Amino acid sequence: MTRNHLLTLSLAAALAGAQASPPAQAQAWPSRLLTMVVPSAAGGPIDVIGRILAPRMSEILGQQVVVENVPGAGGMIGSARVARASPDGYKFVLGAAGQFAQAQTLYKHPQYNAVSDFTPVGLIAEAPAILVVRKDFPAGDFKEFMAYARANQDKLQFGSGGAGSGPHTTCLLLNSAIGINVTHVPYRGIAPAYQDLIGGRFDYMCDFVATALPQIQGGTVKAIATLTRERTAVLPNLPTAHEYGLANLDAPGWYALLLPKGAPEMIVHRLSKAMSDAVESPAVRQQLLSLGTVVVAPERRTPEYLAQFIPSEIEKWAAPIKASGVFID
Numbered sequence: 001m002t003r004n005h006l007l008t009l010s011l012a013a014a015l016a017g018a019q020a021s022p023p024a025q026a027q028a029w030p031s032r033l034l035t036m037v038v039p040s041a042a043g044g045p046i047d048v049i050g051r052i053l054a055p056r057m058s059e060i061l062g063q064q065v066v067v068e069n070v071p072g073a074g075g076m077i078g079s080a081r082v083a084r085a086s087p088d089g090y091k092f093v094l095g096a097a098g099q100f101a102q103a104q105t106l107y108k109h110p111q112y113n114a115v116s117d118f119t120p121v122g123l124i125a126e127a128p129a130i131l132v133v134r135k136d137f138p139a140g141d142f143k144e145f146m147a148y149a150r151a152n153q154d155k156l157q158f159g160s161g162g163a164g165s166g167p168h169t170t171c172l173l174l175n176s177a178i179g180i181n182v183t184h185v186p187y188r189g190i191a192p193a194y195q196d197l198i199g200g201r202f203d204y205m206c207d208f209v210a211t212a213l214p215q216i217q218g219g220t221v222k223a224i225a226t227l228t229r230e231r232t233a234v235l236p237n238l239p240t241a242h243e244y245g246l247a248n249l250d251a252p253g254w255y256a257l258l259l260p261k262g263a264p265e266m267i268v269h270r271l272s273k274a275m276s277d278a279v280e281s282p283a284v285r286q287q288l289l290s291l292g293t294v295v296v297a298p299e300r301r302t303p304e305y306l307a308q309f310i311p312s313e314i315e316k317w318a319a320p321i322k323a324s325g326v327f328i329d
Contacts, residue, residue, distance in 0.1 A: 029089050029267050030063040036257075037093045039078025041071040041189025044161050045208040049125065049255050050094045052287045056278040061270075071189060073111070074164020074328075075099035080111040083118060087260040089267035092121065097254050098166030101313035105321045106164055107328050114314065120306035121257035122272040124279060127293040129170045129227040129251045130212040130235070133204040134197055135220070142225040142244045145204075146178050153180040157202040161190035164328050169321065170206040170227060170251045174241070176324040177249045197221055208253045209234065209292035227251045234292035248320070254313075255293075256306055268303050276301045 036057075038050045047069060054065040070078030075098055082093040093099075100114040112118075131145070139145040149156060158175070160168035163186040175182055185202050187193040190211050197205055198220045206227060213234055216223045226232055226240045229250050241249045257275055259268060278284055279295045288295055299305065321327075 027266065029264075029270065030061055032063060032090065034061065034063055034065045034089075035068050035091045036065050037078045037082050037091060038067055038069050039071065039075035039093060039095065039099055040069065040161065040165070041191070042069050043191040043211070044071075044189055045127070045166070045210045045253065046075070046094055046096050046255065048210045048291065049288070049293065052284055053094070053124070053275070053278050056281055056284050057274050060274045060277050071162065074103055074106070074162055074168065076103055076107065076111045076164065082258070082260055083112040085260045087119070087262040087264070089259060089263055089271065092257055092259045092271065093118075095256050095258055096166055097252075097313060097317070098164065098169060100256065100258070100310055102166065102169040102317045102321060103164055104314045105318045106169055106326070109329070115311055117261050118258040119261055119263040119268055120303045120310065121259055121268060122275050122301040122303060123296050123306050123309060124255045124257065124275060124301065125288055125293045125295045127209045127253045127255075127291075128230075128232045129167070129206050129208050129253060130216070130232075130238070131174065131204060131206055131224040131227055131241070132197070132212055132216065132221040133224055134200045134202075135222055136200065137203060137222060139224065142239065142241055145224050146244070149178060149180050149182070153182050156180075156204070157183045157185050159185045159187060159193045159197055159202045159205045161193055162186050162188065166208065166253055167193075167206050169317075171204075172324050172326050173249065173251060173320050174206055174227060176320065177241075177246050194221070206251070213292055232292045234290070256310075258306075272301065272303050 036050055036054055038047050040046045050067045054067050058065045070081055079093050079099045082091055085091040104110055104114050139148045158171045215221045223238050226238050229242045231240055285295055
């Protein structure tokens with residue numbers, strides 16, 4: 001065998017090894033700890049869902065999934081961190097409608113493109129928003145709330161877990177639908193917001209059922225309406241805003257996993273399967289259902305479905321956000 005022949009074979013072997021390297025790395029994934037970035041403060045709706053999912057996903061993947069809270073800018077800071085991360089599968093974001101649909105229109109200069117800067121993994125669950133008020137608010141149902149809010153809008157305040165968050169956007173849409181302009185009071189997370197709502201320091205909030213339900217059941221706040229077309233099974237006697245004539249107000253929240261752009265297809269599908277298997281486990285499913293969160297059907301948990309779903313959600317929210325006239329710099 002000539003020296004040139006040996007060099008040719010060595011070069012071919014090196015090229016073959018280089019081409020095989022990414023699939024080999026993907027095959028070995030995961031070989032170390034994984035980070036689920038939750039782009040909100042601890043105790044918020046997304047955080048609650050993440051802490052239910054992470055332990056079961058750790059068991060399925062054979063590596064610990066650690067929840068990392070990165071709040072700020074309505075969830076955009078944490079989501080942007082994942083967009084800039086290495087696409088090796090070890091850091092992914094548990095996103096929601098606020099960060100991946102509403103923020104794309106609400107912010108004049110979004111920190112990322114929700115479609116092109118991420119690799120979709122799968123949709124997990126949906127949850128309704130609930131209008132809750134301080135216990136002594138002078139309205140017992142949604143009809144009375146609308147009448148009182150219209151007559152006293154200059155005096156009222158609504159709170160949220162942060163500017164640009166899902167609860168903030170949902171209340172903006174509610175206010176626009178009713179025809180009122182009310183002062184917003186943003187907090188660093190939903191927990192301190194509830195402390196002040198319970199203390200009567202502001203008047204109402206549009207929170208998602210996972211964190212609203214314990215407060216409603218505990219009697220610390222008063223539930224006025226479900227802000228979706230259908231009632232929720234955990235509050236079956238609570239009417240919807242749709243039932244009171246706001247036919248265009250439908251504000252369900254949703255939760256999904258996303259990786260950075262360019263993540264290997266094998267890793268995407270393995271993470272998607274781990275997510276789907278986790279929500280199929282009886283303990284996880286029961287925890288989610290007990291919070292009023294509905295696990296989506298298996299065919300909606302795929303990367304392919306989420307890749308179509310997010311653009312449609314951005315389009316769905318663009319019109320009402322623009323109609324409200326409220327934007328964030």
